[in-house]
Amino acid sequence: MTKKIITKIFIISISLLLVACNKTVFEEKFDDNKNGWTVKDRYLLTREVGNGEYIYYTARKGSCYEDMIELAELPLSFTVEYRSKIIEGDSTSSTSFSIGQDRSNYFNFLVNPRQQTGMNLFKEGKYSVDVEYKDAPFKLNEYNDFKIVFTHNGKHREYEYYLNDSLMKKGSAYKMPFKYLGIRNCGEITSAYDFIKVTDDQNQVIFEDNFDDNKNGWDNKKYQIIANKIENGMLEINSLYNQNYHFKNKNLEFPENFSFEINTIYLGGNPDFGFYLTSKDRNDSFQFLIMNKNKARTVHFHENKDSGRDKAESLAQGKLTENQKITQYLEYKDGKFTHKVNGVIVDEYEVGDLEFNKFGLVIAGKGDLKIDDITIKKL
Numbered sequence: 001m002t003k004k005i006i007t008k009i010f011i012i013s014i015s016l017l018l019v020a021c022n023k024t025v026f027e028e029k030f031d032d033n034k035n036g037w038t039v040k041d042r043y044l045l046t047r048e049v050g051n052g053e054y055i056y057y058t059a060r061k062g063s064c065y066e067d068m069i070e071l072a073e074l075p076l077s078f079t080v081e082y083r084s085k086i087i088e089g090d091s092t093s094s095t096s097f098s099i100g101q102d103r104s105n106y107f108n109f110l111v112n113p114r115q116q117t118g119m120n121l122f123k124e125g126k127y128s129v130d131v132e133y134k135d136a137p138f139k140l141n142e143y144n145d146f147k148i149v150f151t152h153n154g155k156h157r158e159y160e161y162y163l164n165d166s167l168m169k170k171g172s173a174y175k176m177p178f179k180y181l182g183i184r185n186c187g188e189i190t191s192a193y194d195f196i197k198v199t200d201d202q203n204q205v206i207f208e209d210n211f212d213d214n215k216n217g218w219d220n221k222k223y224q225i226i227a228n229k230i231e232n233g234m235l236e237i238n239s240l241y242n243q244n245y246h247f248k249n250k251n252l253e254f255p256e257n258f259s260f261e262i263n264t265i266y267l268g269g270n271p272d273f274g275f276y277l278t279s280k281d282r283n284d285s286f287q288f289l290i291m292n293k294n295k296a297r298t299v300h301f302h303e304n305k306d307s308g309r310d311k312a313e314s315l316a317q318g319k320l321t322e323n324q325k326i327t328q329y330l331e332y333k334d335g336k337f338t339h340k341v342n343g344v345i346v347d348e349y350e351v352g353d354l355e356f357n358k359f360g361l362v363i364a365g366k367g368d369l370k371i372d373d374i375t376i377k378k379l
């Protein structure tokens, strides 16, 4: 054999060996949505009034949104009845009916998806009486009847709160002039209200809304936070709100050593973006981000707390410009991460041996991106 042929065979062997070693374990080109990315538009809240119902959806843990309307001042003694249901909600959420003096001073009667009820009181926008939940006789995803009876004996005003005809709570209602009522959701929850009716102590109707239309002027604005779609071989994400969003993909058993490459086109705005990896025991999670248009950032969460690693390095190329392509390449080898952006190392981080089985995309803040592809290879 000539030297040329030997060299050729040698090159072919090496190439085959490299192909065998660099096995692709995941590839996403966004030509379709076979991997089931969440591409539907997302809202922080939507409120739909009409067709006999008020349907209220909110989607932010730890935050509450109320929709109140103003009425003529109610008499000292009156009864308010309403019918509502929890369609779905996470365990920390709640929906409530509010009645009070204004948007900062009101009584609030709550139910939650754990089938509990309670009451709290706001004075000057702050909790004056904290909610004490107790188990309550109502079903989820079914309408339940609520009734609050306010009575005034010439000296004091009191209330009695009933749920499906069972007395849940009673107490002093103070002499607060009542002229606002509203519906309030906290956390990630969808609730529906069928009607609200207020009657005086002669059983005369003072206020009634069956939600056949929006004659009472409920605030039915929607707040969209994310619009996204898979089109022309790309996942396009338009983030409209200053909030952190994760796009989860189905789980993936990562090899012991692997590379992760993602190609993104920055379109505009000021989003922080990138991807995350989560360990199999869920104790460790890492985010590899491009932030502030000019830095690469590594964040490590251990047992859901910031572990102390939050390192940001300026990009060698300077600030991102519109329509610029960014290649994030990460290697995890022998317990160490090496993160490169457009070919330049931005972080090396020794974390030890971990097994990964989940990854996803992250976007935080207002801005627009297109993600062209993601490739994960065994090293």
Ligand SMILES: [Ca+2]
Residues within 6 Å of the ligand: 051, 052, 053, 193, 194, 195, 210, 211, 212
């Ligand atoms: Ca109705």
Ligand SMILES: [Ca+2]
Residues within 6 Å of the ligand: 028, 029, 030, 031, 232, 233, 234, 371, 372, 373
């Ligand atoms: Ca593509």
